[in-house]
Amino acid sequence: MKVLFAASEVYPFMKTGGLADVAYALPKALRQLGIDVRVIMPNYGDINVRYKERMEKICSFSVPVGWRNQYAGLLYLEEDGIPFYFMDNEYYFKRNEGSYGYYDDGERFAYFSRGVLESIKYIEDFKPNIIHCNDWHTGIIPVLLREHYSSDETYKKIKTIFTIHNLKYQGAFAKETLGELLSLGENYFSEDKLKYYDGISFMKGGIVFSDIVTTVSDTYAKEIKTPDYGEGLHGLLNEVGYKLYGITNGIDYDLYNPKYDKEIDFNFDENNIEYKCKNKMELQKKLGLPVKEDIPMIGIISRLVQQKGFDLICSVMDELMNLNMQLVILGTGESKFEDMFKYYANRYPNKVSSNIFFSNELAQKIYASSDMFLMPSQFEPCGIGQLIAMRYGSIPIVRETGGLKDTVHSYNECTGEGNGFSFTNYNAYDMLYTIKRSIDFYNNKDIWNGLVNKSMREDNSWNKSANKYIELYDKLLWGN
Structure with a gap:
C-alpha cells in the first residue's frame, strides 16, 4: 500500500500548529506498521538551512495554474525514516516568514495542489494508491484529480482521504479562482460542489470530492454537524455523514518523552515523579x-x-x-x-x-x-x-x-x-x-x-490511531 501524504506544514521543517505534528508523527507511525507513506509539502524559504543542505533535487516540471504554466522543482530528503518531497518555487514559497497569511494564498495553494498531482509523474519508484489530503490547503486536490486526471491511467485508481484539522479555516476565495487558478468551469460554482456564500471554499472541495473524510476526534466529528461548530457547512457534513469518521490524534512518544528529553533540567518517568x-x-x-x-x-x-x-x-x-x-x-x-x-x-x-x-x-x-x-x-x-x-x-x-x-x-x-x-x-x-x-x-x-x-x-501514542487509518485505507482500496 502506497500513500502520499500532502500537507502545508510538517514538523520539523515548518510548524504553526498541530497539523505539523500530525503530518510528521502519523506517517512515521504508519511506516512502522508497514505502510509506504511519503510526505509532500512546500519548500518554504525559512526551512532551516541544515535541512536545505541535505535536500536532493529529483527533477523540475511545469504546473498549470489557470492559463499559466509555473516552474516546480521537486526535492527529496529522508528524515527519521520518512521520505519527504518538497515543492520548490521561490515566487510562491520564498516569503519573509511563515507559511500562510499572504494576499495570494489562493494562488499559492492552487499551485501546490496541482503540483502534488503533477509530481506523481516524476517520482519513479512510487505511484500512490491513496492521496491523504489535510485541511483547506490541499482540499482542492480531490477536485483537480477528478476533473483533470480521471482519464489518465496513472491516476485512474487513486483514492483520496481528506482530514479536517480545523473547520474554522476554510480557504475561501473569490469565484474567479475557479477559472483563473484551477481551470474549472462555471458548473463548479454550485451548492453541491465548491460554492461557499459568494465565493468558493477549498475546504468544501475536500469534503465533497474526497472518497473519505476524517477529522481529528470522535466528538469533533459529531460537533461539526451542528450549527454551533459547523462553520456554515453543518448541512453538508450531515449529508456526507456516511463517509465521515472521527479518529483522535496521538502524539509521538519518541519526541515527547520526559525520560530522554534534552530540553528539561531533570529527566524522569512515572517511576520517579x-x-x-x-x-x-x-x-x-x-x-x-x-x-x-x-x-x-x-x-x-x-x-x-x-x-x-x-x-x-x-x-x-x-x-x-x-x-x-x-x-x-x-x-x-x-x-x-x-x-x-x-x-x-x-x-x-x-x-x-x-x-x-x-x-x-x-x-x-x-x-x-x-x-x-x-x-x-x-x-x-x-x-x-x-x-x-x-x-x-x-x-x-x-x-x-x-x-x-x-x-x-x-x-x-x-x-x-x-x-x-x-x-x-x-x-x-x-x-x-x-x-x-x-x-x-x-x-x-x-x-x-x-x-x-x-x-x-496512559497510551496516547499514534499506535491506536494509525491502525484506524489503516482500516480506512483498506476500506478504500479493497472494501474491507
Whole structure:
C-alpha cells in the first residue's frame, strides 16, 4: 500500500500548529506498521538551512495554474525514516516568514495542489494508491484529480482521504479562482460542489470530492454537524455523514518523552515523579518566581486567541490571583490577551510569568514543571497540549469539547476514575470552580501522585490511531 501524504506544514521543517505534528508523527507511525507513506509539502524559504543542505533535487516540471504554466522543482530528503518531497518555487514559497497569511494564498495553494498531482509523474519508484489530503490547503486536490486526471491511467485508481484539522479555516476565495487558478468551469460554482456564500471554499472541495473524510476526534466529528461548530457547512457534513469518521490524534512518544528529553533540567518517568518537582523549582528560578516546591503551578502553552478560551480567563483573573498557585503562560496571539497577561505579570510578579513569544525549549520545561495544564477552549478539534501534558505528568484542566472531551476524563473521588479535571459549559466561573477543585486535590499528595502516575502511564501514542487509518485505507482500496 502506497500513500502520499500532502500537507502545508510538517514538523520539523515548518510548524504553526498541530497539523505539523500530525503530518510528521502519523506517517512515521504508519511506516512502522508497514505502510509506504511519503510526505509532500512546500519548500518554504525559512526551512532551516541544515535541512536545505541535505535536500536532493529529483527533477523540475511545469504546473498549470489557470492559463499559466509555473516552474516546480521537486526535492527529496529522508528524515527519521520518512521520505519527504518538497515543492520548490521561490515566487510562491520564498516569503519573509511563515507559511500562510499572504494576499495570494489562493494562488499559492492552487499551485501546490496541482503540483502534488503533477509530481506523481516524476517520482519513479512510487505511484500512490491513496492521496491523504489535510485541511483547506490541499482540499482542492480531490477536485483537480477528478476533473483533470480521471482519464489518465496513472491516476485512474487513486483514492483520496481528506482530514479536517480545523473547520474554522476554510480557504475561501473569490469565484474567479475557479477559472483563473484551477481551470474549472462555471458548473463548479454550485451548492453541491465548491460554492461557499459568494465565493468558493477549498475546504468544501475536500469534503465533497474526497472518497473519505476524517477529522481529528470522535466528538469533533459529531460537533461539526451542528450549527454551533459547523462553520456554515453543518448541512453538508450531515449529508456526507456516511463517509465521515472521527479518529483522535496521538502524539509521538519518541519526541515527547520526559525520560530522554534534552530540553528539561531533570529527566524522569512515572517511576520517579519526584524529579518533576525539581524541574518546577528550576523553572521558578529561571522565570523569577518564588521557589516553592509545594505551590501548584498551572501551565498554559497556546496561541492567545478567543478560540482557546482566554476570554474566560480574562473574566476571572482577579479571582485566580487570590488562589495559592503560580501561573506560567507561553505564547503569542491577540493583543488584548497578550496585554492582559503582561499586566497581571507586572501586578503579581510572584504569581504570574508571562512569556509572550514562543520557545520550544521553554515549552518543554513548562510541560515538565507544571502541576496542571489549562485548556478552557471554546472549541478544540483534537488538541495536542493536553496529551503532551499528561505524558509529562501535568494534569489537564479542560472544557469538554472536541478532542479534549475524548481524551480527558474528570477525576471522580468516589471511584478513583479519571485522568484530569473538566467542565461542560463555556462559563468562566465553572472554569474557576474546576481550577479550585484541582488545587484541593493537589494538596492531597496520595490522590495527586496517583493521578500523575496514571496520566503518565496512559497510551496516547499514534499506535491506536494509525491502525484506524489503516482500516480506512483498506476500506478504500479493497472494501474491507
